[in-house]
Amino acid sequence: MTKRHSMNKRNYSNEDAQAALRLLDEPEQVQASAGFLRNLEQRLDEAAESPRGYVIPVPALGIALAVLLLINIISVTLFLQSTGGTGAERAGKLQRFSSEYAIENYSGYSAGETR
């Protein structure tokens, strides 16, 4: 164990344990110190001088993200349409082209011709 760890650990006895539990049954009186209100006034003045930064509310952030997502989807769709259809359509075209190519080159039949 390092020196730091042994310094942080305390040696508690059973007597300490009993006494600590008694503190729970007879709690001590705790009060604010004499300067508490004066310090509070000072901190309040400081807080008034430096207002909190603007916090974006969660619903507004959610709506903004949803709008961005929608714009993204629309622009991707438009792009795909301008370059020859959506992904599914292009995949279909590619499949048809490869089937025809295979039939013409390797089977001895021309495309569209069947046995």
Added chain:
Amino acid sequence: MEELLKQLQAGDRDAFRQLAGKYQHKVVSTCYRYLGSQAEAEDAAQEVFIEVFRSVKRFRGESGLGTWIYRIAVNKCLDALKAKKRARRSSLLTVFMGSSNEHKRIAAPEQYNPAENYELQRRRDMLHEAMQQLPDSQKSALALVALEGFSYREAAEILGVTPAAVEGLLHRGKTALKEIIFKLAETRV
């Protein structure tokens, strides 16, 4: 009280002084039960009052003003405890990485009040150390009912649960705390 609330909502500093004067000891005391040091408790309590001052305009009176203030206090203290835990973790990391930020640590209770009886202080520390190992809900039930003397009904309003739930949390909390405290006494270094 209604008049005081109106004045507070109008931003009246005198009304705020009156409110802080009325609740200062109870709020500091409540924070002490969570944080275990007078200095940290006063610091947290001041943040509580600043939050009260800032957000009293939004207070609709669904609960009593006092209940609302103690609810803010409980939340602030639980946040402060989480921040302390994070700071401890990161300071451990810097120890492993070869540098120390010991100077940044918050003053220990002994340093804050050196004349205090040593034995009493270590027992307070033991109780505090044990309470930190409880879940937040049990910790709050113990702090509010057993240590601060709030009734089940008052504590229930502050925590937003039923009085029966507070009773259950208190019972489980006390049982767990006893076990933790005796375990701490067993694990001598």
